Amino acid sequence: MKANVKACDEEYYTHVEGIGSIPRDIYKYVTSDPMGDLPRFSIHIVIQHTLFFISFLVLVSTGLPIYFSDVFWSPYVIALYGGIDIARIIHKTGAVIMILASMYHLITVVGGTMLKILKKEFDLKRTQIPRLKDLYDLIDDIKYFLGREPYRPKMEKFMYKQKFHYFAVMYGSFVLTAAGLALLFPDMAAKLLPQTIGKIFSPVLIGAESFAAFFQDLARLMHADEAILALIVLAFWHWINVHFVPGRFPIQWTFLTGRIMREHQIEEHFLEYLNNLKEIPEEREYMRNLLSDNNLGVPSPESGKSILADVPDIH
Amino acid sequence: MPGVKKRLAHPLLSYLLGLFFMVLTLIVFCGVIHHLAFSSHGPKLLGSFVEKYEAQTKSKILDDSQKLLEMEKHNHFHNFPAEYPKLPENMQPVCFICHSDFPHSKNKRIRSLMNMHTQFFTCETCHIKKRSDFKIVYKWHNPQKENTKGPFFGTSYNPRTGRLLEGDDPIAKITPFFKSINSSQNSKELISVIQLQNTPFVKDYIKVSGKLSPEEREGIKNKFHQKIKPKGHNCMDCHAQNSILNFKQLGFSENRIKYLRTLEILGMLSQYEDFYLPELFPDSPVQTNNKETK
Amino acid sequence: MEISKKCIVLYVLWLGINTLFFNDSLAVAADKENCLMCHKHRFNARIDENGRKRNYHVNENLYSHSVHRNISCRDCHTYITKIPHDPVTLKVNCANQCHIRPPFAQEKFSHRKIVDLYKNSVHGGKPEDSEILQKALPNCKFCHLNPLYSKISEKRVSYKETLARCNNCHPQSGVEMAYKHITHRLRKKTSRSSREIVQLCGKCHGDKNLMQKLNVSKKAMDAVESYNRSVHGKLVQLGSQKAANCINCHASSALHDINKADNPGSTISKDKIMNTCRQCHKNTDEMFVDIAVHPDITHAGNPIIKMISLSLGLGMYGSVLALVGLLLLETVGRRKDGARLVLKKGTTWYGKQKSVSGKKK
Known part of the structure; x- marks a missing residue:
């Protein structure tokens, strides 16, 4: 009922030149192809994600049984890989792939941004860089879930949880790589570290041992704990969030096709959808037809009246 | 047509991929539950239950025997395989329940040597009481395999190595059978002498043995031993020219028979007069034989 | 196991x-x-x-x-x-002379040299040792089996081919035995695998009751447990032959000279430990040897690590709970909005679509 009252608000309609006024809950009435309607990721991102995803699974399935070596299931997993020596080689190979994928990602992101700046197409709002708006979005979203707001906030291409996850993965892979290298080459780490970082810290601060010993202890701790954290977040949050919640089930194809469903784009990335409308003529066509065929939109802002206003049971 | 068909169908592959992620999530979930509840790395939320269960099933006797077994394997310098081919426990003769494979323990000098024979024949071969109306026939017998045909372990030598041949049936043992004196030479009517665990009487006993009083149990035990004599045959009853065992019929090779009847064993038996501890069995034929030869 | x-x-x-x-x-x-x-x-x-x-x-x-x-x-x-x-x-x-005379030797064979080495090691014991300790010390047979020879093939060359050249001149059976004799000792420093070595040493050193009776130091008390927690221990537990086992670090190639760290002859003494680590870690320097090989999981001597460990654990539980909570909240909110789990065809916004099409018709 509350929604009905709000329906008349200006918030509810977004007027786009040449298309008409788009109601905020148009996502309930659009046609969507599960394989994706609108562009979201470039081919580079898809490749990077695939590399990262596969190498992560390989790393976790070889690393966990080594860390939990005395738990009943670990010898079986190791036997699956053909013995511990081979499992170690596979683990290191997976690590190399992950590091390469990270570097590939950094290159494409930095390079792509530079290119956009040069072409003067760079838009901060369409990047992963966190803004204050994300915090407000989070608060508004929670309010909406609790029933205090009629609509979800209008969000950009990357919403708050995606930004959070992106930086969590960045931080995690950096820590895992650094700690993993220290575990793989402990002698090199001991040689390199005390001369550079070691002098900054006083030995009293880090306990009785040398800085090399401290760093090795830290690496042992971080490498395992970060990996377990990453696995649990991926299994219990990322996969469920992306693939299993209503509307995404049984799978969201975005990570393979690089395209996002129209209904998803409008629901969670409304502002990005407006960008899509500007950039993709076919999408303009589709939306204009949808609005006019169903008499969903307001004919013009001047009339000030929505035809939906007298159809209260829609919302 | 907008408004009619809102969302197109997923390709079939979607369900497979979705299942893949679901299985992964489920595996991780099981791992996390195990980690939280039981694993030695986690907080062991159900640790107290596990401890309670362990305390209930724990037995000092079991632990000790496990430790002994481990030490036996650990300490044995001479490389013997940890497992020998063996009958399953419930198919062993009844004697096995109390006496095990190593029943002799009194006579210190020869107890293990006597135990050695249990590899070749059942208890009754030595310990069966004679009956006037039957004569005893000895045959190889394997409870798992009717009419087992050798070759059996120890019946012949490997001509290349000079070691005993392992044979085809490592489980069969020489077993006595009663044959009626009145029956004809060719009749094959044999009555088994050994008491297996699959007879109704024994099955019943195993089932209720915990409920019986000690006296009752003693009585049943005597029943088991009705046809058994406590002191078995003497060495020379078999290891002599006129052996009670017909080695040839039992499938022993010529040179093996010669060895069993004459060579080292006989030599040793006669050479060491005190071998059989004469004060225990004063009428031992070993002694009398030796005295005669002297 | x-x-x-x-x-x-x-x-x-x-x-x-x-x-x-x-x-x-x-x-x-x-x-x-x-x-x-x-x-x-x-x-x-x-x-x-x-x-x-x-x-x-x-x-x-x-x-x-x-x-x-x-x-x-x-x-x-x-x-x-x-x-x-x-x-x-x-x-x-085992120090007896037996009637075998090894090639190129004047004397009959004996294990005396090794037995002497063992007697001088920490396992050999001293006359002033307590009775419990003397009883706890391992004799030769405690560790040594009578190992079986096995055929060891050179890489990608079968056992038979390996010996084919030798057989041109020497009788086959003799060559095979000699070859087995040598390769057995070259390839198998011990007849036990790394895991078995750890189990063997752990039979006494992992027995906390026994160690308590012998009054060993805190470090020695936890030695087996802390080793199993180290990456060496974990790899060995899973069957690695490359990772260091007990005797790789605690004994030289003579294998029996196991001694405490304060004994200058010990492989883990201050002077020798760098050489010991260099067997695998080529770039060992004086900083490297400080790294704990038997790591202490309680981080008792290291408050910073302990704090990080604690906060990482809290962060893990916290973030997972918060994220999953947000996920549940979001699902509940979106379901109220009309989103449904859709298995095959139709719209996600199942409840709403009806009213629209109904209105249209």
């Missing part, structure tokens, strides 16, 4: 069967005095007064392929003077 034990048993059995039926080279154990007449029988055993099974069986097929196959029984069991022998009370002395 159980799996590996079973594997070893199967392997030994297989070796036995192999040697019985398929082996061309006839290995014959030295048994001039025919001890095997009685001892070859596998039920030659008894249950002793303490309930312990004493098995006197010597498997001639296996024994004849073991490293001691050429030693006659009485070279070790010297106390046996007649057959049948009296119950045995004495133990074998």
Whole structure:
């Protein structure tokens, strides 16, 4: 009922030149192809994600049984890989792939941004860089879930949880790589570290041992704990969030096709959808037809009246 | 047509991929539950239950025997395989329940040597009481395999190595059978002498043995031993020219028979007069034989 | 562990069967005095007064392929003077000279050198040791089995091909035995795998009751546990032969000179530890040797690490709970909005679509 009252608000309609006024809950009435309607990721991102995803699974399935070596299931997993020596080689190979994928990602992101700046197409709002708006979005979203707001906030291409996850993965892979290298080459780490970082810290601060010993202890701790954290977040949050919640089930194809469903784009990335409308003529066509065929939109802002206003049971 | 068909169908592959992620999530979930509840790395939320269960099933006797077994394997310098081919426990003769494979323990000098024979024949071969109306026939017998045909372990030598041949049936043992004196030479009517665990009487006993009083149990035990004599045959009853065992019929090779009847064993038996501890069995034929030869 | 034990048993059995039926080279154990007449029988055993099974069986097929196959029984069991022998009370002395004369040697063979080394090590004991300690010290047989020879092939060259050249001049059986003798010692520093070494040492050093009785230091008390927590221990536990086991660090190539760290002859003494680490970690320097090989999981001496560990744990539980909570909240909110789980066709916004199409028609 509350929604009905709000329906008349200006918030509810977004007027786009040449298309008409788009109601905020148009996502309930659009046609969507599960394989994706609108562009979201470039081919580079898809490749990077695939590399990262596969190498992560390989790393976790070889690393966990080594860390939990005395738990009943670990010898079986190791036997699956053909013995511990081979499992170690596979683990290191997976690590190399992950590091390469990270570097590939950094290159494409930095390079792509530079290119956009040069072409003067760079838009901060369409990047992963966190803004204050994300915090407000989070608060508004929670309010909406609790029933205090009629609509979800209008969000950009990357919403708050995606930004959070992106930086969590960045931080995690950096820590895992650094700690993993220290575990793989402990002698090199001991040689390199005390001369550079070691002098900054006083030995009293880090306990009785040398800085090399401290760093090795830290690496042992971080490498395992970060990996377990990453696995649990991926299994219990990322996969469920992306693939299993209503509307995404049984799978969201975005990570393979690089395209996002129209209904998803409008629901969670409304502002990005407006960008899509500007950039993709076919999408303009589709939306204009949808609005006019169903008499969903307001004919013009001047009339000030929505035809939906007298159809209260829609919302 | 907008408004009619809102969302197109997923390709079939979607369900497979979705299942893949679901299985992964489920595996991780099981791992996390195990980690939280039981694993030695986690907080062991159900640790107290596990401890309670362990305390209930724990037995000092079991632990000790496990430790002994481990030490036996650990300490044995001479490389013997940890497992020998063996009958399953419930198919062993009844004697096995109390006496095990190593029943002799009194006579210190020869107890293990006597135990050695249990590899070749059942208890009754030595310990069966004679009956006037039957004569005893000895045959190889394997409870798992009717009419087992050798070759059996120890019946012949490997001509290349000079070691005993392992044979085809490592489980069969020489077993006595009663044959009626009145029956004809060719009749094959044999009555088994050994008491297996699959007879109704024994099955019943195993089932209720915990409920019986000690006296009752003693009585049943005597029943088991009705046809058994406590002191078995003497060495020379078999290891002599006129052996009670017909080695040839039992499938022993010529040179093996010669060895069993004459060579080292006989030599040793006669050479060491005190071998059989004469004060225990004063009428031992070993002694009398030796005295005669002297 | 159980799996590996079973594997070893199967392997030994297989070796036995192999040697019985398929082996061309006839290995014959030295048994001039025919001890095997009685001892070859596998039920030659008894249950002793303490309930312990004493098995006197010597498997001639296996024994004849073991490293001691050429030693006659009485070279070790010297106390046996007649057959049948009296119950045995004495133990074998491995420092005895046996009647084998090794090639290029003037004297009869003996383990005396190794026995002396062992006697000087921490396991050899001193006369002033307490009775409990003397009882707890391992004798030779505690660690040493009578290992079986196995055929070791060179990389990608089969065992037969490896020896093909030698057989041109030398008789095959002799060459095979000599080759096995050498390769066994070259390839297998110990006849036990790394995991078995850890189990072996752990039999005493992991026995907390025993260690408490012996009054060992805190570090020695936790040695096995902390080793199993280290990456060396974890890899060894999973069957790695490359990761360091106990004796890789605590003994030199003589294997028996195990000593405490304060003994200057010890491989882990201040002067020698760098060389010990360099066996694997080539770039070892004086900073590297400070790294804990037996890491302390409680991080008692290291408050910063302890704090990080704690906060990481909290962060893990916190973030997972917060994220999953947000996920649940979001799902509940979106379901209220009309989002439904859709298995096949139709719209996600199942409840709403009806009203629209109804309105339209």
